[in-house]
Amino acid sequence: MTRNIAILSGFFLLALLGGLYAAIRFFAPDDQFAQCRASVIAGGPGEIGGPFTLISETGETVTEKDIIDKPSLVYFGYTFCPDVCPIDAARNAEAVALLEERGTMVKPVFITVDPKRDTAEVLAEFTDYMHPRMVGLTGSEDQVGAAVKTYRAYFKRHKPAEGAEDFYLVDHSTQTYLMFPDLGFVEFFNRGDTAEKIADRIQCFVEAS
Known part of the structure; x- marks a missing residue:
């Protein structure tokens, strides 16, 4: 009797899982990046990113269309940060360099959360040190706040x-x-991710796009 109950329970669980899988496949659109993803976003990827207007490190007013014209790594930090930001920015720069060696061009972007001190000139010095192609962005308090919110x-x-x-x-x-570009946000990386791991995952996304 116990064995029969166990068998029936097993069949019920398989049917439930099969139904759940079918429901996900039916209601969720196909994800071209499914094999690359390592994170789950509440509400879906479309909930992150969007329009912004900021000031580039060269003093020009730019929008997201000007900046994200190729696969881009976007990070929010500030140049006066004593530890976290320089480490993360350097790691992102290393990932970009690794990808460039493979023939994949990715743009590193650094958006300040401290526009009072991070002028365009300050950002230019910081980003030039990190990577020659890293783009620094600042703006007014309202512009920076809006960009932070949209991400x-x-x-x-x-x-x-x-x-x-x-x-x-x-x-x-x-x-x-x-x-x-065009697709918007596709993935995020955490502090624990190494440059090599980030480069490998980005390569997966690029090849699947």
Whole structure:
């Protein structure tokens, strides 16, 4: 009797899983990047990214169409960051260099969350040091805030000490976003991802696009 119940339970579980798989296949559109993805986005990839207007490190007003004209790695940080941002930006630059050796061109993009201190000139010095093709973007408080919001990113400035108004830290999210022209957001990478791992996954997305 117990054996029969176990067998019936097994059949029921298989039927349930099969029905769930069929429902997912029926209601969800085919994902050309399914074999490349390692993350799940609540609401789908379309919930991240969108229009923005910012100032480039050369002082020009640019939009997302000007910047994301090829596969791009987008990171939100600030140049006065004491540790996290330089490490992440350098890792992203290394991933881009690895891909370039394979013949795949990806643009590294650094958007500041600290426009008060990160002028175009400051960003240019920072990005030129990180990678010759890295693009730095700043803007007004409202422009930067809008860009952060459209990427569902986060930042919060700490209140500076009295008399030291130019010395403060900024908390911020640390994901790196992979963006494609026309397609928009396709994947994000976390701090624990190595340059090699990022390069391999980006290569998968590029080949599947």
